[in-house]
Amino acid sequence: MLVIHRECCGYCGACVSVCPEGALELIDAFLSVDDCCVSCGVCTKACPLGALEVTDEEPV
Amino acid sequence: MKNRYDVLIIGGGPGGAVAAGDLAEKGHSVCLVEKRPAIGAPVRCAEGIGKEVLAQFIEPDDRWISAEIQGACLVAPDGTTMSIEREMAGSKVGYILDRKIFDRELVWQAASKGAEVHVKTRATAPLLEDGTVKGATLESCGEVRDVRADVVIAADGVESKFSRWCGVDTAVPLRELMSCAQYLLTDIEIDPAMTVFYLGNKVAPEGYAWVFPKGDRTANVGIGISSRRSRDGNRARDYLDRFVADHFPDGKTIEYIVGGVSVCRPLSCTVSDGLMIVGDAARVSDPITGGGIFNAMHTGRLAAGIASGCISAGDCSGTALMPYDQAWRHSKFGKNLERNYRIKEYFITLSDDKLNAIVHSISRMNLKDFSVFALVKELLKRNPRLLLELKGLRDSLSIPD
Numbered sequence: 001m002l003v004i005h006r007e008c009c010g011y012c013g014a015c016v017s018v019c020p021e022g023a024l025e026l027i028d029a030f031l032s033v034d035d036c037c038v039s040c041g042v043c044t045k046a047c048p049l050g051a052l053e054v055t056d057e058e059p060v
Numbered sequence: 061m062k063n064r065y066d067v068l069i070i071g072g073g074p075g076g077a078v079a080a081g082d083l084a085e086k087g088h089s090v091c092l093v094e095k096r097p098a099i100g101a102p103v104r105c106a107e108g109i110g111k112e113v114l115a116q117f118i119e120p121d122d123r124w125i126s127a128e129i130q131g132a133c134l135v136a137p138d139g140t141t142m143s144i145e146r147e148m149a150g151s152k153v154g155y156i157l158d159r160k161i162f163d164r165e166l167v168w169q170a171a172s173k174g175a176e177v178h179v180k181t182r183a184t185a186p187l188l189e190d191g192t193v194k195g196a197t198l199e200s201c202g203e204v205r206d207v208r209a210d211v212v213i214a215a216d217g218v219e220s221k222f223s224r225w226c227g228v229d230t231a232v233p234l235r236e237l238m239s240c241a242q243y244l245l246t247d248i249e250i251d252p253a254m255t256v257f258y259l260g261n262k263v264a265p266e267g268y269a270w271v272f273p274k275g276d277r278t279a280n281v282g283i284g285i286s287s288r289r290s291r292d293g294n295r296a297r298d299y300l301d302r303f304v305a306d307h308f309p310d311g312k313t314i315e316y317i318v319g320g321v322s323v324c325r326p327l328s329c330t331v332s333d334g335l336m337i338v339g340d341a342a343r344v345s346d347p348i349t350g351g352g353i354f355n356a357m358h359t360g361r362l363a364a365g366i367a368s369g370c371i372s373a374g375d376c377s378g379t380a381l382m383p384y385d386q387a388w389r390h391s392k393f394g395k396n397l398e399r400n401y402r403i404k405e406y407f408i409t410l411s412d413d414k415l416n417a418i419v420h421s422i423s424r425m426n427l428k429d430f431s432v433f434a435l436v437k438e439l440l441k442r443n444p445r446l447l448l449e450l451k452g453l454r455d456s457l458s459i460p461d
Contacts, residue, residue: 012104013219014239014320017232018287026219027182028096042234046287048241048296048318 001057002037002044009051015043061178061198061207065091066371068195068209069175070183070222072099075339075356076215077166078117082364084174088371091207092167092175093198095182095216100163104218104319105353106242106272106280108255110154113354117361118169124161126274129154130253136419137260137412156255156272156280157353166357186212186226186335192377193226193334210376211367213336215360218320220341226332232343235288236324238267238350241296242282244274244315248308252276258303259415265289266408269303281308284321284350286408321350325401326389331381336363344388344397347404355393362387403436 002023013026023037044052067083069076072094080092096102107126114120130153133143171177181200186193187208195208214222224230250256250273258269266286273279283300290296297318304311322343330337338344339356346355366384370376388394410418418439 010316010318011102012318012320013217014237014287014318016219016221017230017320017322018234018237020231022221022224022231025221028180045234045290046237046239046320048239048290048320050292050295050297 001055002033002039002041003053003055003057004031004033005051005053006031008049009047010049012048014046014048015052018042018046061091061176061205062089063206064195064208065089065176066209067091067211067213067367068207069093069213069215070196071215071217071339071341072096072167072177072179073163073215073217073339073356074166074353075341075360076213077163077170078357078360079213079215079338079364079367080175080177081166081170081173082361083368084170086364086368087174088368090170090175091209092170092177093181093183094167094177094179097180099167099177099179100160103159103315103317105159105317106270106282106350107157107159107274107353108154108272108349108351109157109353113358114155117357118166120155121165124158124165125155126158127156127252127272129156129255129273131255133251133254133256134419134422135256135258136416137262138416140416140419140423142419142423143254156274158274183216183222186222188226191227191333193332196222209334210371211334211336211381213338213360213363213367214341215338215356216341218322218340218345220337223327223332223335223337223341226335228327228329228332228335228337230327230337230341230343232320232322232324235266235286236322237287238284238321238323239287239290239296240267240282240284240319240321240350241300242280242317242319243300243304243311243313244278244317245281245304245308245311246278246314248277248279248281248311250277250279259419260412262412263303264299269299271307278314280317281311282317287320321345321352323347323350323401323404326394326397330359330385330388331378333378334376334381335378336367336381336384338363347397347401348407355397358393359388 023034041054066088069092183196187195256271267284269283338359345352
């Protein structure tokens with residue numbers, strides 16, 4: 001699943017623009033992930049800060 | 061806030077603000093919504109704009125001009141510098157803006173012309189009827205309401221969602237999303253009238269680093285790299301930290317900015333029934349420089365002009381709005397975007413050795429005109445072999461600047 005390291009996120013929206021599923025949304029200073037995220041990891045590369053990570057954990 | 065307007069504009073950046081002002085001035089009811097609690101902040105921009113293009117929209121004002129730029133300097137990977145001095149640059153030089161003030165000024169002007177403005181208000185969904193955009197659901201501090209409009213203008217920037225919700229694929233290819241980081245650095249030694257661009261695969265793979273003066277000893281110092289070259293330990297911020305350690309080790313950071321800039325081709329269509337898309341949301345930022353302030357204002361103005369006529373004529377279908385798409389795409393503006401896209405596609409393939417060779421040959425040129433077009437044309441004249449490497453570039457250069 002996609003994990004957002006919120007302490008690191010600069011809420012810039014770079015990730016939102018590359019998400020092929022349209023799963024990310026930047027709501028002012030809060031990045032939200034929709035259920036349609038397929039954990040493809042594209043967004044983790046666009047992040048200038050490394051705030052996004054795809055892990056093996058299952059969503060709770 | 062009313063339940064119905066002629067035009068609903070999503071996003072309070074330069075594109076949305078210009079569109080709002082123009083439409084309000086023509087007597088239309090306009091509602092502009094900005095999801096953030098303040099217009100102009102946070103800044104996600106290097107803030108450079110050309111003097112001539114800015115003059116089309118607003119009289120220069122010291123309140124939002126941080127620095128007046130009289131020349132530019134290109135630094136090759138091997139450190140060779142090539143300056144385009146003020147004499148050569150002529151009047152075609154620019155400003156580094158203070159976007160926090162500039163964006164507010166544009167929105168103030170729109171408001172003074174009669175546009176309604178609502179901050180901390182975001183569109184959460186379009187109102188769609190048979191595929192036609194009829195307005196949007198807006199949310200503000202937990203209060204939700206549907207607002208109808210003849211036309212919705214999506215000016216929601218690089219992280220645009222609205223047009224995607226309406227069925228337009230706006231996803232930027234990963235390699236064409238520049239991952240960027242910038243510090244506003246102070247107490248540094250700079251030429252306050254020169255912008256400096258650093259090239260090279262070690263400095264900024266497929267991108268560049270920039271130093272844009274914001275005053276005597278202060279500058280926007282930033283870097284953009286292709287997202288496909290970004291990985292842990294080598295992200296935009298890592299490249300920036302290394303660049304700053306090399307060039308401005310004693311600088312003090314007073315603002316920390318990150319962001320994404322699209323350098324892809326524009327959206328293949330920027331209208332649909334009841335919807336127009338402008339600025340970064342339409343992916344019309346410049347593929348070479350990443351600059352997008354003028355491009356947003358320009359498309360915002362074109363959209364407003366066409367929207368006004370369609371509203372008065374009572375037909376806001378995609379077909380009726382299409383002249384907006386045609387107007388920017390087939391004009392010099394759109395053709396330049398396409399040309400610059402092709403030039404960018406060529407430049408990102410170059411090794412540092414070749415970049416060095418190019419800067420060496422430019423530094424021997426007597427450039428009279430400071431434009432990408434003049435620069436590349438001159439380069440090709442002196443390095444005919446470059447032409448063989450990219451046949452398409454010759455065609456793209458047949459479009460005059």
